[in-house]
Amino acid sequence: MSIGSVPVKFKVTIDNDRCMLCERCIENCSYGVFRREGQKIVPDSRKCTACHRCVAMCPRDAIDLEEKPNDYRSHPLWTREAREAIYNQAKSGKIILSGMGNALDYPIIFDRLVLDACQVTNPSIDPLREPMELRTYIGKKPERINIKKNNSGDYDLNTEIAPNLKLETPVMIGHMSYGAISLNAQKALAKAVSSVGTFMGTGEGGLHKDLYPYQSNMIVQVASGRFGVDINYLERGAAIEIKIGQGAKPGIGGHLPGEKVAEDVSKTRMIPLHSDAISPAPHHDIYSIEDLVQLVRSLKEATEWKKPVFVKIAAVHNVAAIAAGIARSSADAVVIDGFKGGTGAAPRVFRDHVGMPVEVAIATVDKILREQGIRNEVSVIASGGIRDSADVTKAVALGADAVYIGTAALIAMGCRVCGSCYRGLCPWGIATQRPELVSRLNPDEAAVNVANLINGWTLELAELMGAAGINSIESLRGNRDRLRGYMLDEGILDVLDVKMIGA
């Protein structure tokens, strides 16, 4: 009791003149903020996570929600967050879990890179009238191709092309497992990617049978716990991804607590009901790059060399050297997840302090692969905090072939980034397995929202490319001349290999 309670984070107030006592706020709040007392709705602000479900559902706009209404004496070093983390750990002695992305105020490099546009000479391209080539192939590209004239005067391709994924837009949806998110959320994402001609990841939760109709647009994941992994699962996926690391928690594994392993989740992961799904950081059959090669090839051999295999790593300090090793491992793509990546649950200290921005990781990986003459051996997929089509364009200009989005896709389905996913009570039916909450998400409607988002970004990407006088994504990839650094220091510009603004 020596510490006592901390001030509430959010303050919820009801305008009683507007409220019509419909009680929708009570029904909708899974955190139990609202109760009715006589002719009044009474909120308990302490329970609020600012998920905004009540605000969105109130028919009378009667709910007000404010952040930090009651603050401590201000101090630039001992912020509210710093102090409250200490109170929390002084009471519990435990690791603090948090959700969603990095919550520290690091400068965002994407926002300090500006794109180019053509003016009088070398005019811009009008995407309305001109074909814009956004189709992207993920996988190995041959170093050179051999063609030969045949008897009928035509040319035959004599080079064997490795299996590639064909994307209609360089935007894919990253791996969020069934267990971490609901089946309705996965269905919505699956419908969306099928309709726009791109791909999504299953996460390491297996593939639920309801998603079989979308399997040709799904990338199945193999992580250290091998949950849901068997030969049928591998054969169903369009590609296979080995997860080594994740941007929100580099060097840390996953752990789905037993209480979330409900019947259907247990079936999909192929583990007993309510057993913990522990997936530590290391794959226990990988202790060297040679061992990684063995797993990559084993997955290829099991699926008769018909599927591309990706390797996902977190963006860490020596990411370029690691990626070069992956490029030589027979893998077809390297996924780099930056430290602004979201997650359902990560230790706060990892989420906020480990890893590095994906912008730097893409640039250094692309550069080392080119220097070593192996850029064609792997595609580079960037993820971790991609917020809009400008981020996509900049990521490609820095050297990515495509991006994965995660949080952005969830936001398109209603997520308010309240960061409480690990509690399993997501009021939007996304990061929860409770049937009454899951049913709030209509997979058909949500699929349209996600598809709209990707289509909107794709249109913007075409416009941005057209403005820069580029009509093919191939010509944008790694084209750092279309970027300039604004308020970035020389050191970072050097690492990014991007010129200063005005230069």
Place this chain on the structure above:
Amino acid sequence: MAEELVIDADGIHYTPLNKMIRGAAASGVKKVILKNVCGQRFIANGLKCDGIEIEIQGVPGGDLSMFMNGPEITVYGNADHAPGNTMDGGRLIIHGSTGDAVAHSMRGGEVYVRDDVGYRAGIHMKAYMEKKPVLVVGGQSRSFLGEYMAGGILVVLGLDKDCPVDGRGVGSGIHGGAIYLRNVSPEDVDAGIGAKVIVADEEDMEVIKPYILNFCRYFDADPEELMNSPFVKIIPSSARPFANKYCWE
């Protein structure tokens, strides 16, 4: 197609070799004999079909029978790294020793190793519905046996050894299944975090009996002697070994 197919694996790369095995299985061959196997990895990787026997003469390379479902493989020789990795069903009988991570994440089927296994045997072994994986080792295991084990049965007999496990961290993070060690007292087992060592009782012996009998049949050991030996059993000390590590933001 003949009932039996003999393949001389000398100098054949694993991909064509596996193609031949798959082709044989598809055309109804009942037994494939692989002669002169020398380090080829991934043999029978992802092979799914019941009722086919594969005999391996020589030393197969890593990830033997990974993702396999159905076949029975007998190896006359040692096996490298991770035989039975993420195996789903079937049987693997190894007349020799194996490297590390044997039966990693195995979900179903049975693996019998006559001699010794390396580090991390049975790591992440898990069970699901009717699938209960079994690993029986005749000799000795090194450290980190049955780590993160989530289901199934792991038996180490320690034949001709002072102790069935030469190393530490037995069952760290175990949250399902059971590890049985012969001829060792509970205080001599260096159990990992979350593991509890108890003396096996009659009921336990009934559980492992069929697998001990199999082992004796495959490798010509004496069932009476084995069944009359003392065993310890290593089980999770709690179903939620890491439940208490976290608090919320």
